[in-house]
Amino acid sequence: MEDYIIWFDHLGMSDVDRVGGKNASLGEMISNLANAGVTVPGGFATTAHAYREFLAKDGLREKIDNALDALDINDVNELARVGSEIRQWILDTPFPDALEKPLADAYAKLRDGNDNLAVAVRSSATAEDLPDASFAGQQETFLNVVGLEQVRTSVKEVFASLFNDRAISYRVHHGFDHKQVALSAGIQKMVRSETAASGVMFTLDTESGFRDVVFITGSYGLGETVVQGAVNPDEFYVHKPTLTAGKPAVLRRNLGSKAIKMVYHTDPAAEQFVETVKVEQDERNRFCITDAEVEELAKQAMIIEKHYQRPMDIEWAKDGDDGRIYIVQARPETVKSRASANVMERYLLNETGTILVEGRSIGHKIGSGPVKIITSIKEMDRVQAGDVLVTDMTDPDWEPVMKRASAIVTDRGGRTCHAAIIARELGIPAVVGCGDATEILKDGQEVTVSCAEGDTGMIYEGSLDFELKENTVDSMPAIPFKIMMNVGNPDRAFDFQALPNEGVGLARLEFIINRMIGVHPKALLNFDGLPRDIRQTVEKRISGYSSPVDFYVDKLVEGISTLAAAFAPKKVIVRLSDFKSNEYANLIGGTLYEPDEENPMLGFRGASRYISETFRDCFELECRALKKVRNEMGLTNVEIMVPFVRTVGEAEQVVNLLAENGLKRGENGLRVIMMCELPANALLAEQFLEHFDGFSIGSNDLTQLTLGLDRDSGIIAHLFDERNDAVKALLGSAIQACKKANKYIGICGQGPSDHPDLAKWLMDQGIDSVSLNPDSVLDTWFFLADEKID
DSSP states (O other), X not given: OTTTXXXXXXXXXXXXHHHHHHHHHHHHHHHHTGGGTOOOOOEEEEOHHHHHHHHXXXXXXXXXHHHXXXXXXXXXXXXXXXXXXXXXXXHHSOOOHHHHXXXXXXXXXXXXXXXXXXXXXXXXXXXXXXXXXXXXXXXXXXXXXXXXXXXXXXHHHHHHGGXXXXXXXXXXXXXXXXXXXXXXXXXXXXXXXXXXXXXXXXXXXXXXXXXXXXXXXXXXXXXXXXXXXXXXXXXXXXXXXXXXXXXXXXXXXXXXXXXXXXEEOSOTTSSSSEEEEEOOHHHHTSOSSOHHHHHHHHHHHHHHHHHHTSOEEEEEEEOTTTOOEEEEEEEEOOSGGGSOSSEEXXXXXXSOOOEEEEEEXXXXXXXXXXXXXXXXXXXXXXXXXXXXXXXXXXXXXXXXXXXXXXXXXXXXXXXXXXXXXXXHHHTOOEEEOOSSHHHHSOTTOXXXXXXXXXXXXXXXXXXXXXXXXXXXXXXXXOOSSEEEEEOOOGGGHHHHXXXXXXXXXXXXXXXXXXIIIOBOHHHHHTGGGSOHHHHHHHHHHTXXXXXXHHHHHHHHHHHHHHHHHHHTTSOEEEEOOOOOHHHXXXXXXXXGTOOOOSOGGXXXXXXXXXXXXXXXXXXXXXXXHHHIIIXXXXXXXXXXXXXXXXXXXXXXXXXXXXXXXXXXXXXXXXXXXXXEOSHHHHHTXXXXXXXXXXXXXXXXXXHHHXXXXXXXXXXXXXXXXTTSHHHHHHHHHHHHHHHHTTOEEEEOSSHHHHOHHHHHHHHHHTOSEEEEXXXXXXXXXXXXXXXXXX
């Protein structure tokens, strides 16, 4: 019987040539990982031998080979015609008796008397899911298959799917011989996820290749909506070392729209076994799985990754009946795990423009060209080299022409859909899940598609100037101090950590508040008393979180912990919020609580805010977030920096207030650093240092206040220079005071990023670290190394 049918628990990875990559992997996990905590539904597979015997019937193999040998895959219309013809030949050919009986017997055994047992029938190609190639989405999957007749039909459809247009094109594109690829059909018990949730996860970050996280996506119902990109799913990042330590490990949560779900078809006589239905709004406003379930998924993913010794791409499903989580597929991740970690590729926009559409970015590249709005596969021949392909949902069927596009933009889809995977393989920037790109963008319109600015991908009007910078970081020359980075955007943290660095010298909390929260903390603390229109706006923002205040704290935790995890165990110095009153006023609800100041730059900001009665409750929320990251999640590489401290009295009050909120200097290794950015800070450095563990110089404000310049004024902007002798005198004084007190001294202002010669001067003064903008790290590093050698 095993010539034609093999049960999963008799299979392992040595059987890829017999049952293909997917089915061999299922067998491997059932045989080896069940006792380790990985749960996989049982089933059986047809063999590659059975497939070849089937094709040998009535000369079918020879007919297929002749048709493919004469095919030009670049002719999209001819590809579609030949593929359709081959598939119909397969559907019209009966199974040989040697396969028919074993298939019926195995299905009867799996069913075990349950006439209503539903199974999934999946494809598994013998050249599929190998470490050097992903055949993601190339063949078919059939869900909710009930009864022997439906199983027979589905297996034959799976065999035929080896000759989908996309599969034929993919094999030619990647150099696989059609004759050498065989197909196995896996028949597996269905997980009842139509009443729960399902999705895809990767054991690395799919955009940066960062290995210390598990990236999980999920949505309601059967998993095909996520895999196909038909739905914008929830997203979660889990930090592996924190999870291993037994601490709360969910770094990030992004609530997806989850507008539809795939469920079993309610009409048993329907031709399709499943149907797509709308998801109720209250369900859409909740995450589809809990944090505990997210962590359970990550644990199973880590067990699988450890067993296979490589990054993995895994499909999962939660059963609505028993509440358990199951792994239904696992394959090697084949894009980011193969990328060279030694070559840093940076795409930079050299100008800005009007943003037309936003979505989720795939990759970090930039592309531009004329828009081609495509509504069906029949129009694919309209896409020419260099066009920006815009569609509702990019289907893997379109892979033959996707490689022509300079960029891809879709209304629907998440980061783990097959279309996104193929876009990454082809090295094409893609922005998915835009919602309304096909309505807003116009055919023929010139646009620039940027995935170089973080999680959010931007489609700009016009053809903007951009450049690609490449640096090899195999061996960075030694320099006598630490180069750290200024990182505000947690979206880019996994990306930036790959640059040579000694940690983060400045993580701006206000960037996290502005980008990830967008609401004034007072509006969240006083949610019930907000005007109706503002309250409704805030309600939308806080969807998925248990309360307005929890939303604020949890989002701060997500931003801070993402930065901390990305750079761990190196230091991440988090600066407490330093919004000015006009900037706070720009947040949702901000005008209700902020004073109208003539010069906000010199007004209610920094330490003065924290100790004031009117803002103290907001400051306490920042403390709650920092305490959770350090004490509960165990990310003690996070240090605290206090900005804009005007007097020694303020310094003492803020440090005491931090201690009252569970953030005491020295406790659990906590260092509290002060921004040295007022002339008073440098002049009275010894007194300020009595309350802090060191200084980080803010050269922007120090220059402004030393020279009496408003750095927001364009009229006198030409006088702003951190290299002015008066500024350097204060810089030198602060550095020497810290060295005398044996305390940390660094600089995190803009000056060293703009002026490598200033960085050289600081190096000569004996500064401990210079914190630079990420885009200037490599250039400054090499400049300083050259200066040192000279």
